[in-house]
Amino acid sequence: MTSPHHASGVRPVIGVDAGTATLREADHLIHRLLDRLAAPEGVFACTHLLRTDERRGTTVSLAVPGPDADAVWQELVGMLPKDTGLALADRAHGPDDAVAGARLAAAAPPASGRAVAYPGAAHLTGTVTVADLLDRTAVERLVVLGAPDARLAPGTEVLTQDHVRPEWRDGVLTLALVPAAGGRLAPFEVPNPTPCCVDHA
Incomplete structure (x- = not known):
């Protein structure tokens, strides 16, 4: 059964290339935008690596519920x-080269993208169970690196380190995990070298 947190349905996606x-x-850009926007609940905000002849960097996408996209x-x-x-x-705003990067970002989800903000992300602090992670957030699939077919018990603990960045893989928001001490698991991506600023914790 799909919970209200899960990423079902089609959402308009706004691509942003701010030169990051x-x-x-x-x-940081995503958190600044979400702090200032009158954004509705249910926004998916992702980062995307940009590798073109013109620029190397990152772009951002914001997938918002349809009625709120214009605002x-x-x-x-x-x-x-x-x-x-x-x-x-079909809308664009800004210089042509930056618009080109923004279009690539807008076209990426849900095929690809690293999610920074998503429904339920606020619950992922401290230690949570596999069951809570799947039931209370938009993350739909967990994979353990080195053991892709592992079946995880619902009570298995996940050490979030307050930094959980799942990725879109073929339309499924997927979190990669690695074994941690005491039979627990932890997200593959650690807070360093990409920690979030403390005022957005």
């Missing part, structure tokens, strides 16, 4: 610097 170079910068678009146009590229369906 690293995942850390893109994480979020207008807010972004009004708050971001003029050299930022934005893309939403």
